[in-house]
Amino acid sequence: MKLRHLALVAAVSAFSLPLLAAPIAKAGRWQSTIKMEMPGMPANMPAQTFATCLTKEQAENAENLIPKSGDKRGGCTYTDVKVDGSTLSWKMTCAKSGMTGSGTMTYHGDSYEGAMQMKMQDRDISAKYTGKYVGECDGTEMK
Numbered sequence: 680m681k682l683r684h685l686a687l688v689a690a691v692s693a694f695s696l697p698l699l700a701a702p703i704a705k706a707g708r709w710q711s712t713i714k715m716e717m718p719g720m721p722a723n724m725p726a727q728t729f730a731t732c733l734t735k736e737q738a739e740n741a742e743n744l745i746p747k748s749g750d751k752r753g754g755c756t757y758t759d760v761k762v763d764g765s766t767l768s769w770k771m772t773c774a775k776s777g778m779t780g781s782g783t784m785t786y787h788g789d790s791y792e793g794a795m796q797m798k799m800q801d802r803d804i805s806a807k808y809t810g811k812y813v814g815e816c817d818g819t820e821m822k
Contacts, residue, residue: 702738703765703786708820709733711810713746718803732816744784745769746795746808771797784808 714726737743741762747755754775761768766785771778776799784793793808 703741703762703767704733704738704744704791705789705812706733706735706738708813708816709810710813711746711808714807716805716807730813730820732818732820734816741767742769745771745782746784746793746806767793771795778804780804782806788812 708730709732710728710730712726712728715724717724733743742757742760744767745757745760755771755773755778757769757771759768759770765787766783768783769781771780771782773779778797778799780795780797782793782795784791789812791808791810795806795808797804797806
């Protein structure tokens with residue numbers, strides 16, 4: 680009886696592993712909006728909306744889902760990248776600019792929202808992210 684129970688637990692566990700490794704975001708075209716805020720700035724920065732194409736291979740690696748719009752010059756490293764259910768979290772350090780930060784994004788099937796807190800020198804910067812899946816990629820997305 681114990682052997683049969685152990686075999687059942689092993690079989691259920693084996694079928695559950697692919698579900699745990701499933702990507703949290705769909706491959707395809709995503710429309711994203713980023714709203715940045717820096718306390719003390721005389722004017723609010725307008726939100727930016729753009730489309731990106733997420734390939735199947737990119738969707739399978741959680742680090743590819745991290746918004747890296749502030750990393751245009753490179754030099755940023757992302758650590759403590761974790762997926763807990765449908766929530767992605769990470770820490771960031773940018774050697775060139777001295778910026779540090781952390782963020783989270785939570786996916787809800789065809790949409791997501793997230794936030795990132797950054798610090799550069801004596802300035803605090805926050806970003807809020809929202810996005811929605813809008814279908815198949817068509818080649819006009821931001822690279």
